[in-house]
Amino acid sequence: MKKNSFYLIVGCIALALLAVFWYSVEHHIRFITEAAFIVAIVLIYLIRTKVTDFIEDERTTRITEQAAVRTFQVFWVILCAFSIGAVMQILYIPSFPQEHFTNAASRPPVILGPRLMGFFQLFLLCLMIFLYVAFRIYYARKYGDWETDEE
Numbered sequence: 001m002k003k004n005s006f007y008l009i010v011g012c013i014a015l016a017l018l019a020v021f022w023y024s025v026e027h028h029i030r031f032i033t034e035a036a037f038i039v040a041i042v043l044i045y046l047i048r049t050k051v052t053d054f055i056e057d058e059r060t061t062r063i064t065e066q067a068a069v070r071t072f073q074v075f076w077v078i079l080c081a082f083s084i085g086a087v088m089q090i091l092y093i094p095s096f097p098q099e100h101f102t103n104a105a106s107r108p109p110v111i112l113g114p115r116l117m118g119f120f121q122l123f124l125l126c127l128m129i130f131l132y133v134a135f136r137i138y139y140a141r142k143y144g145d146w147e148t149d150e151e
C-alpha cells in the first residue's frame with residue numbers, strides 16, 4: 001500500500017469516528033466514542049505496517065514539509081473563522097425564563113448551536129487530514145516523487 005492511500009484510509013477512519021460520535025450523542029451512550037477511538041488507533045497502527053513506501057530521503061522530507069506547511073496555512077484560516085463564529089454563537093444563546101419550566105414534564109428547548117460545534121470541530125479534523133493528503137499528492141507530483149529512476 002502507498003502512503004497516500006494510507007492517509008486517505010486514515011481520513012475515512014476519522015469520518016467513521018465522526019459518525020460514531022454522532023450516534024453516541026444521539027443515543028446517550030458515553031463509552032462508544034472512547035472505545036471506537038482506541039480501536040481506530042489500533043487499526044491505523046496495523047494498516048501502517050502494511051505501507052511499503054515509507055522511505056525517507058531529502059525529496060520525501062521536502063514533500064512532507066511543504067504539505068504540512070500548506071495544510072497549516074489553509075487550515076488555520078478555516079479554524080479561526082469557525083472559532084470566531086462559535087464564540088459569537090455562544091455569546092448569543094437565549095436565556096429562557098424560569099416560569100416556562102414549572103411543569104416537571106417540560107424541558108428547556110434544545111439549542112443546536114453548541115451541540116453542532118462539536119460535530120463541526122470533528123469534521124474540521126477530518127478536513128485537515130484530507131487537506132494534507134491533497135497537498136502531499138500535489139507536491140509529490142511537483143517534485144517528481146512518483147517518477148521512476150532509470151539508474
